Amino acid sequence: MAADINKRLSQLRARRDGTDRMAMDASIRAEALAKSLYPSTSTEPWEKRGNANQPHTRYAIGAMQPVSDTYTRISRETAERVANQLRDRLASSGITAEFRLQGSVPLDVHIRRVSDVDLLVIDTSFLTYIPSGAKAQRGGYVSTTKTSTGVLDLLRALVEIDLEEAFPAADVDKTGAKAVKISGGSLPRSVDVVPAHWFDSAEYQSSGLEVDRGINIYNKKTSQTIENFPFLHIDRISTRCDAIGGGLRKSIRLCKSVKADADRDINFPSFDIAATMYHANMNALRIGQYFDLAVLAEAQRFLDVLARDHAFAKTLLVPDQSRAIFDTQEKLRGLGLLSVEMDELLSTVYKENASGTAPPQSFNDMRNTVQLLAI
Numbered sequence: 001m002a003a004d005i006n007k008r009l010s011q012l013r014a015r016r017d018g019t020d021r022m023a024m025d026a027s028i029r030a031e032a033l034a035k036s037l038y039p040s041t042s043t044e045p046w047e048k049r050g051n052a053n054q055p056h057t058r059y060a061i062g063a064m065q066p067v068s069d070t071y072t073r074i075s076r077e078t079a080e081r082v083a084n085q086l087r088d089r090l091a092s093s094g095i096t097a098e099f100r101l102q103g104s105v106p107l108d109v110h111i112r113r114v115s116d117v118d119l120l121v122i123d124t125s126f127l128t129y130i131p132s133g134a135k136a137q138r139g140g141y142v143s144t145t146k147t148s149t150g151v152l153d154l155l156r157a158l159v160e161i162d163l164e165e166a167f168p169a170a171d172v173d174k175t176g177a178k179a180v181k182i183s184g185g186s187l188p189r190s191v192d193v194v195p196a197h198w199f200d201s202a203e204y205q206s207s208g209l210e211v212d213r214g215i216n217i218y219n220k221k222t223s224q225t226i227e228n229f230p231f232l233h234i235d236r237i238s239t240r241c242d243a244i245g246g247g248l249r250k251s252i253r254l255c256k257s258v259k260a261d262a263d264r265d266i267n268f269p270s271f272d273i274a275a276t277m278y279h280a281n282m283n284a285l286r287i288g289q290y291f292d293l294a295v296l297a298e299a300q301r302f303l304d305v306l307a308r309d310h311a312f313a314k315t316l317l318v319p320d321q322s323r324a325i326f327d328t329q330e331k332l333r334g335l336g337l338l339s340v341e342m343d344e345l346l347s348t349v350y351k352e353n354a355s356g357t358a359p360p361q362s363f364n365d366m367r368n369t370v371q372l373l374a375i
Contacts, residue, residue, distance in 0.1 A: 005055045005348075008261045012062050015112045015260070016044065049375050056348040057375055061292045063111075063257035064250035071113045075105050078189040079117040082182065085166035086121060086159065086193070093158055098122045102194070102230035107237060109252040109274060111260065116190040118179070120215060120230070121159060126151045127198040128216060133205030140205075148197065148225045152218035155195040156180070163193065177221045199227055211235040229320040233271075236319040237278055247285030250295045251277045255303075258341050266341075268334030275318040275325045276306070276335070287371060293349065297367035300339075300346040304363065307339035346370060 046062035066072075083099040090097045103118035104110040126146050129136055163172045163182050170185030176192070183190035199214035211232050216225045241248035252274045259266045259273070280302040287294035306313040310332055316325045326332050343363065350366040353373050360366045 005059060008059050009055060009062075011261050012059060012257060013047075015257075016062075016067065017113060050352075054352040054375070056345060057293070057352050057373075060254065060296050060345055060349055061375060063261075064254040064288075064292060064295055066108055066249070066253070067110055067113055067115065072105060072108070072110070072115070075110075075115050075117045075189045076101070078187055079119045079191050081187070082119060082163070082167075082191045082193065083121075086162055089162040089166060090121075090155075090158060095155065095158065096124050098124055100231070102228075102234070104270060104274075107234050107249075107274070109237075109249050109256065109270075111253050111256050116181075116192055118192045118194060120194050120196050120217075121155065122215065123151055123155050123195070123197045127200060129200035130202045130205070133200065133202040135200065135205035141200075148216055149218070149223055151197055152195050152216070152225060153220075153223070155197075156218055156220055159193055159195055177219045178217055178226075201229075227322075229322060232320040233275075233318065237274060240278065240282065244282050244286040245289030247288030247295055247298075248277060248280070248282070250288050250292070251280060251285055251299045254295060254299055255338060255342070258345060259338055262337070262341050264337055264341075266334045266337045267330050268338055269331075272318070272325050272331060273338075276316065277302070278319050279316050284371075291372055291374060293373050293375065294371035296342075296346060296349060297371040300342040300363065301367055303335065303339040303342050307336045 044062070044065070046058065046065050049061055050057045079099075079101060087097055087099070100120045100122065101118060102120055105115055105117050126144065126148070127141075128148055129141055135141065159180055160172065160174050163170075163180060167182060167185050167187065170182050170187055173181040173183075179192035179194045181190055181192050194217055196215040196217045199216050201212055201214050204210075204212040204214070211234075212229075213231065214227055214229045216227055218225055237248065237252075255273045255277060256270055259268060277299065280298055284298035284301070285295060288298075306316075306326075310326070313326045313332065313335065314324060317323065318325055326335065346363065346366055350360065350370055353375075354360070354366075354369055360369070
């Protein structure tokens, strides 16, 4: 944690009030400006916690708070508006599509008021499946000459054309490998549109539950398809978090915020941050529903354990069990850097709140003090 905590607080506020992205588009500038005209609503509750001598404490608490439902709703509504335009236009080309959200917004771990939204466009005319699954064994699938690559390549091309026609004043960025980004014009949020088709896992063939159903997405640059389980990822983190009163989501937002505000470049994807905290001590995070700083204490502890024991870190799987979290050395380096940032934040929060107590002998002493602070 850099010494300039005022800079960190300014960055945190800017993300949460939208001013960090005012330069992106006129609609975003207007929204952020409108908020600034009403001082009574421009200060969030976390900004009033602690005193003037506790800026690191205030930062830690603010960094883990959810973005207002009002602004999250705008993100969802923007994605729905894009989906409605694509649904009709794709239908005119003979493609029936379904639409789903994936990523940090539906999981509620986004840290920006003006958050990009990931919108899946799913061509329902084609799917892939596990041959050993129950439905496949019953002969429940019809063979086809279509291929995954062919279906998604065509869908990607149509999405690019349809977005430009539907939103002529917006900017349509076609350079992304997996998504077409649309922003600006009348859209208050950017939307990453991801062409996909369904993948029926063995679990889905038995359960019929969409959380068990996968998707295949397309990498335009390599012409390869990639299998994902975004709904299972969301469901497992949400279920675990809800069972402990919200502490898991708080820990994910905290880690993402600290990464965003670090002076050093930390290569540790948000998806993998969420997957990592999924394996933290839920009993420790449960205390976060009463004492926010217990979330900081557990995040620091768990990241420290993993940074010191790479062999253990490499055993951890993403929530959908499809791969190891730390499958590259770059992620392990990112883990180490984030752990250092969290060490520094815990130390400074301890110092702001531990006047009159004996100097700590270890991080464990700091955690024991910090986790039950009522701020």
